[in-house]
Amino acid sequence: MPKIIVEVMPKADLLDPAGKAVANALQRKGHSEVTNVRIGKRIELHYANTPTEADLQAAKQIAADFLSNGVIEDVVNVIVEN
Amino acid sequence: MKIGVVTFPGTLDDRDAARAVRLAGAEAVSLWHADTNLHSVDAVVLPGGFSFGDYLRCGAIAAQAPVMESIIDAANGGLPVLGICNGFQVLVESHLLPGGLIRNEHQHFICRDQKLIVENVDTAWTNGFKLGQEITIPLKNGEGGYIADAETLNRLEGEGLIAFRYSEVNPNGSVNNIAGLKNKKGNVVGLMPHPEHAVEPGFGPDTSAAMRSGVDGLTFFTSVINQLVNA
Numbered sequence: 487m488p489k490i491i492v493e494v495m496p497k498a499d500l501l502d503p504a505g506k507a508v509a510n511a512l513q514r515k516g517h518s519e520v521t522n523v524r525i526g527k528r529i530e531l532h533y534a535n536t537p538t539e540a541d542l543q544a545a546k547q548i549a550a551d552f553l554s555n556g557v558i559e560d561v562v563n564v565i566v567e568n
Numbered sequence: 569m570k571i572g573v574v575t576f577p578g579t580l581d582d583r584d585a586a587r588a589v590r591l592a593g594a595e596a597v598s599l600w601h602a603d604t605n606l607h608s609v610d611a612v613v614l615p616g617g618f619s620f621g622d623y624l625r626c627g628a629i630a631a632q633a634p635v636m637e638s639i640i641d642a643a644n645g646g647l648p649v650l651g652i653c654n655g656f657q658v659l660v661e662s663h664l665l666p667g668g669l670i671r672n673e674h675q676h677f678i679c680r681d682q683k684l685i686v687e688n689v690d691t692a693w694t695n696g697f698k699l700g701q702e703i704t705i706p707l708k709n710g711e712g713g714y715i716a717d718a719e720t721l722n723r724l725e726g727e728g729l730i731a732f733r734y735s736e737v738n739p740n741g742s743v744n745n746i747a748g749l750k751n752k753k754g755n756v757v758g759l760m761p762h763p764e765h766a767v768e769p770g771f772g773p774d775t776s777a778a779m780r781s782g783v784d785g786l787t788f789f790t791s792v793i794n795q796l797v798n799a
Contacts, residue, residue: 496670500715501741503671552632555625555661557668558715 488533490545493563494554495526526562529553537566569594569793572609574639574655576601576630580617581652581764588764589613592789601633611648611692611792612639614655616708616762626669626711627657636662648692648792649756653709656748656758665749665758666724667716672709673741681773681782682707682761683735684747688728691754696791702735703784704773707761714742714760724749732759763788 496502502524509523531545542564549561571589573596575582586596597609601619606612620629630636636658643649643664651659659665672678683704686697697703716724721743724730732748740760748759763785766772772782 500670501673501713503673503675507675552628553624555628555668557660557666557717557720558625558670 488536489567490531490533490537490542491563491565491567492529492531492545492549492553492561493526494529494549494559495524495562497558497560500558526559527553536568542566569796570597570607570609571595571789571792572597572599572606572612574599574601574612574614574635576617576619576633576658578618578621579615579654581615581762582617584762585613585615585652585764588767588785588789591767592786592793594789594793599635601630601635604634604638606635606638606642610796611650612642613764614639614649614651614658615764616653616655619654619658622654622711625657625661627654627659627661630654630658631661640664643751643756646753646755648795650693650788650792651756651758652762652764653712653760656760657711659756659758664756665751666720667714667749669711669760670713670715671711672713672739677708677710678712678739679706679708680739681705682737682739682747684732684759684761685735687730687733688750688754690728691731691750691757692792692795693757693788694731694750694791695795696787703787704775704782705761705763705766705785706773707739709740709760712740712742712760714740714746716743727752731757732761757788 505524512520571594573586589596686701731750733745766785
């Protein structure tokens, strides 16, 4: 299944409570080598055929307009995966 | 006087909002998320709940619903719109109000009677309050932490677009204690706490006068009616 993968992360300077909770749990488990955790989203857009350049551009637009909120999140990656 | 109350899949407080509208003296009209027709209402309430299961981001999918196309157009034309809790999140995701709402700083869902300071009375929904008045209405949310970039915050503070601030306790880590915002025109107001749950004696927050006698929320609805009558 051809896909476009969109990865969205909370902004770097933003509190990420879920990431913080996981980081705290890892500390409790003794994984002191892990200094921080941040949790984002991986969103798969599926296509019937291999996505074209136009599809990729459209996906980038969708990622910016709908899949992420620029106030609180960054789109860190939009890539085609066949 | 007709005030529309929108129901999205997952909306919870539409009945309470409609009841508040009726107690304030207007007719409540149910609006459906999939219908672009606003049925000639004079104002719109976007109630609380978990529209579309809070999937993607709170309010993000509701902001794309057909009814929102009509509401965004009408709001830009001056129609009074009040967004409560999830409705506030929908307004932010619709770009009718700036910024964003994220998970509460302490991670807990919070439900409490919350004191607020009224920071702006020059809006369709707050003109019945006194500037600086302290009111108490229920707050219940998991993702109520208001956030905006420094430039936006400066603009909000500079242009007086903050409608309500949390008093005594900041319950969710909102920047500058922001509980609610207005747009420049003052027709659009959004806030996390729930005015529609403090509209009838016996069912509101406790006050010094009597248990559950708090009805500070009713003023939101009488304010918009007053403004529409005097328009």
